[in-house]
Amino acid sequence: xxxxxxxxxxxxxxxxxxxxxxxxxxxxxxxxxxxxxxxxxxxxxxxxxxxxxxxxxxxxxxxxxxxxxxxxxxxxxxxxxxxxxxxxxxxxxxxxxxxxxxxxxxxxxxxxxxxxxxxxxxxxxxxxxxxxxxxxxxxxxxxxxxxxxxxxxxxxxxxxxxxxxxxxxxxxxxxxxxxxxxxxxxxxxxxxxxxxxxxxxxxxxxxxxxxx
Numbered sequence: 001x002x003x004x005x006x007x008x009x010x011x012x013x014x015x016x017x018x019x020x021x022x023x024x025x026x027x028x029x030x031x032x033x034x035x036x037x038x039x040x041x042x043x044x045x046x047x048x049x050x051x052x053x054x055x056x057x058x059x060x061x062x063x064x065x066x067x068x069x070x071x072x073x074x075x076x077x078x079x080x081x082x083x084x085x086x087x088x089x090x091x092x093x094x095x096x097x098x099x100x101x102x103x104x105x106x107x108x109x110x111x112x113x114x115x116x117x118x119x120x121x122x123x124x125x126x127x128x129x130x131x132x133x134x135x136x137x138x139x140x141x142x143x144x145x146x147x148x149x150x151x152x153x154x155x156x157x158x159x160x161x162x163x164x165x166x167x168x169x170x171x172x173x174x175x176x177x178x179x180x181x182x183x184x185x186x187x188x189x190x191x192x193x194x195x196x197x198x199x200x201x202x203x204x205x206x207x208x209x210x211x212x
Contacts, residue, residue: 007033017032
């Protein structure tokens with residue numbers, strides 16, 4: 001049986017990816033690896049080399065346990081995917097890549113919403129990368145929702161989702177991108193004139209395509 005390792009920076013998304021994997025990755029065994037301090041350390045100015053070593057340790061453990069590929073479920077670390085793939089010798093996928101491709105395909109102005117600066121910046125960089133590959137010139141508006149991350153850390157998902165939902169409704173882009181997989185619940189039930197894109201299901205669907 002094929003084994004895939006999901007590398008998480010927050011435990012809150014693990015059930016979501018377990019559900020999606022069960023639906024879209026039949027016959028695939030999933031391994032979950034977690035370092036729930038990476039995002040906080042990045043926010044405190046952790047050196048890129050230190051974060052890369054930690055990801056390499058996790059990825060190395062996954063490969064040692066039989067994983068044939070790794071997927072990052074966090075946008076804050078997406079820039080480490082290429083170097084880690086070279087180091088491990090297995091593919092390292094980014095959960096938000098499919099979302100970014102869709103966003104730059106459908107809109108000239110993309111509103112990126114995040115709850116942390118450490119996530120909004122790499123997501124904007126990924127959007128520019130994927131736009132370049134499509135030959136597209138897009139404008140990217142970056143929005144960090146004050147207080148939402150703190151609410152999530154405190155266990156107040158209702159307040160987190162409310163704050164993010166208000167930011168979504170205030171965005172004026174052609175398409176809205178939610179930078180963190182953990183933000184997907186905030187978009188549920190919203191009736192908007194523009195698409196709101198989230199990464200988990202799109203990322204897992206693309207992973208399924210890659211594996212076949």
